[in-house]
Amino acid sequence: MSPGWILRAAAIAGYTLLMAPAVLVAAISFSAGDFLTFPPPGFSTRWYVALLTNAELMTALRNSAILALIVAFVALLAGAPAAYALARLDFPGRAAIAAFLAAPLLLPSLVLGLALLLALQPLKLAATWPGLVLAHSMVAVPFAVRIMATAFAAVPRDLEEAAWTLGATRLRAAWRITLPLAAPGAVAAGALCFLVSFDETVISLFLVGPRLTTLPVEMFRYAESRTDPLVAALAMTLILVALAVVLLVERLVGFSKALGRE
Amino acid sequence: MIAYLLLLPAVAILAAGFLYPVALLARISLNRTTDLGAMEEALSLDTFAKVAGDEFTWELAANTATLAAGSALAATALALPVALLIRAAPARWRGVLSLMAIAPLLISGTARVVGWMAILGDRGLINAALLWLGLASDPVRLINNWTGVRIGLTESLMPYACLVLIAGLGRLDTRLEEAAATLGATRSRTFLRITLPLALPALLAAFLLTFVLGVSAFITPRLMGGGRVFVVATEIFDLALQTVDWPAAAAMAMLLLGALILAMLLRSVVARRTA
Numbered sequence: 001m002s003p004g005w006i007l008r009a010a011a012i013a014g015y016t017l018l019m020a021p022a023v024l025v026a027a028i029s030f031s032a033g034d035f036l037t038f039p040p041p042g043f044s045t046r047w048y049v050a051l052l053t054n055a056e057l058m059t060a061l062r063n064s065a066i067l068a069l070i071v072a073f074v075a076l077l078a079g080a081p082a083a084y085a086l087a088r089l090d091f092p093g094r095a096a097i098a099a100f101l102a103a104p105l106l107l108p109s110l111v112l113g114l115a116l117l118l119a120l121q122p123l124k125l126a127a128t129w130p131g132l133v134l135a136h137s138m139v140a141v142p143f144a145v146r147i148m149a150t151a152f153a154a155v156p157r158d159l160e161e162a163a164w165t166l167g168a169t170r171l172r173a174a175w176r177i178t179l180p181l182a183a184p185g186a187v188a189a190g191a192l193c194f195l196v197s198f199d200e201t202v203i204s205l206f207l208v209g210p211r212l213t214t215l216p217v218e219m220f221r222y223a224e225s226r227t228d229p230l231v232a233a234l235a236m237t238l239i240l241v242a243l244a245v246v247l248l249v250e251r252l253v254g255f256s257k258a259l260g261r262e
Numbered sequence: 263m264i265a266y267l268l269l270l271p272a273v274a275i276l277a278a279g280f281l282y283p284v285a286l287l288a289r290i291s292l293n294r295t296t297d298l299g300a301m302e303e304a305l306s307l308d309t310f311a312k313v314a315g316d317e318f319t320w321e322l323a324a325n326t327a328t329l330a331a332g333s334a335l336a337a338t339a340l341a342l343p344v345a346l347l348i349r350a351a352p353a354r355w356r357g358v359l360s361l362m363a364i365a366p367l368l369i370s371g372t373a374r375v376v377g378w379m380a381i382l383g384d385r386g387l388i389n390a391a392l393l394w395l396g397l398a399s400d401p402v403r404l405i406n407n408w409t410g411v412r413i414g415l416t417e418s419l420m421p422y423a424c425l426v427l428i429a430g431l432g433r434l435d436t437r438l439e440e441a442a443a444t445l446g447a448t449r450s451r452t453f454l455r456i457t458l459p460l461a462l463p464a465l466l467a468a469f470l471l472t473f474v475l476g477v478s479a480f481i482t483p484r485l486m487g488g489g490r491v492f493v494v495a496t497e498i499f500d501l502a503l504q505t506v507d508w509p510a511a512a513a514m515a516m517l518l519l520g521a522l523i524l525a526m527l528l529r530s531v532v533a534r535r536t537a
Contacts (some may be wrong), residue, residue, distance in 0.1 A: 010510040
């Protein structure tokens with residue numbers, strides 16, 4: 001049955017609401033004005049120039065990019081073997097371990113951030129690289145495990161078994177057959193983990209300090225205190241990074257499948 | 263054996279960064295705060311009693327529950343037509359339409375708040391339109407208050423509702439609606455008597471998920487509320503980082519977790535009932 005006009009209109013309203021913030025951020029980021037005024041008084045790239053010449057924000061951007069790369073790497077390195085075990089092997093306690101490896105995603109990031117502050121502050125690990133990598137890994141590792149487990153499960157078992165028949169050891173078969181076939185899933189998982197860390201705000205707010213801060217935290221603080229289009233240029237930068245990751249993941253494995261709870 | 267070896271790194275990282283901190287959070291909620299504001303080792307429920315005995319806590323809880331329920335309801339209602347359209351769309355459009363509905367999930371919450379500031383602010387899109395149309399002579403306050411928080415939170419919860427509804431509605435048999443139409447039912451009657459009852463379990467699941475997420479939302483209430491909107495999440499943040507009363511922050515976080523676990527149990531009961 002083709003959708004009627006009421007459904008079409010209601011769906012368009014829904015999509016408008018979903019798209020509106022990103023569209024407005026894009027428009028305002030090129031504003032020539034001094035405030036978040038719509039319509040913008042004129043077109044200019046001055047706020048992007050202001051962003052690029054803002055030393056503090058550029059340091060935060062560099063920190064966030066490095067942190068996200070390390071977190072994605074750690075998440076894949078720890079997550080891929082775990083995902084292989086969960087997807088391919090049978091052992092006592094499998095369900096319990098699978099639940100444990102997904103558990104941090106069920107915890108509100110506010111509570112996780114508070115818990116990490118209480119644990120890392122006394123150890124002098126708050127506002128340090130190891131502390132932030134560990135904190136961001138709590139969101140990234142479960143993501144990597146989930147996506148990689150789906151990717152490994154999608155590789156037909158027959159191929160691995162054929163390799164065994166031909167004399168390959170289990171390790172060799174996993175390394176030479178299953179892993180390469182699951183590679184698109186691994187790249188998708190790495191990209192999503194990068195983004196999860198790059199965008200992470202709430203946990204970081206508990207853990208950053210004057211010595212080490214991240215871009216989303218600086219954007220949050222900027223938006224809390226001032227409302228000039230610099231913050232829109234900053235937001236646009238984050239949206240573009242997110243968009244790049246979304247398109248990459250969509251190409252590789254399909255976005256809904258990667259995020260789906262099924 | 264090899265399985266446990268493969269699992270070890272991931273389990274070890276989560277034990278250090280999740281299990282230990284959450285256990286410590288529970289432990290610290292049993293500590294006390296002295297009159298001077300220092301933390302005192304203890305094994306008592308004094309801090310819980312102090313938090314639960316404070317009228318402000320209950321005001322915050324009521325604020326939070328009302329906000330989350332309203333925004334979750336609105337997000338679910340707005341996601342329904344989106345999910346129905348995707349279900350009815352030709353297969354080749356479904357992927358793009360789903361992507362457009364779910365992708366905002368990955369846009370930083372702060373970036374979206376900046377967009378809402380440009381829409382709802384005193385010099386924003388809506389006020390510009392209202393003034394231009396002559397519908398208002400002064401800007402209407404749509405931001406830095408509860409209105410702004412409700413709108414922002416609704417939008418930030420919508421992709422989650424879409425995710426649940428797209429999956430849930432995709433499983434429903436479209437032939438039932440076609441049969442109703444063939445038998446002479448109007449569109450609205452088919453929707454009310456066939457589609458809506460069939461979609462009810464998915465709608466309930468979407469509402470409960472977005473409610474749980476709304477209860478613990480922090481960025482939107484903080485930024486869209488402009489410091490004038492107080493919910494449980496903003497209070498936990500302030501207790502931890504401004505007042506630096508760790509036991510109180512931990513106790514309130516434990517109470518929030520308890521409430522969320524209750525809501526999730528309810529969700530699994532609902533899921534089992536309707537499965």
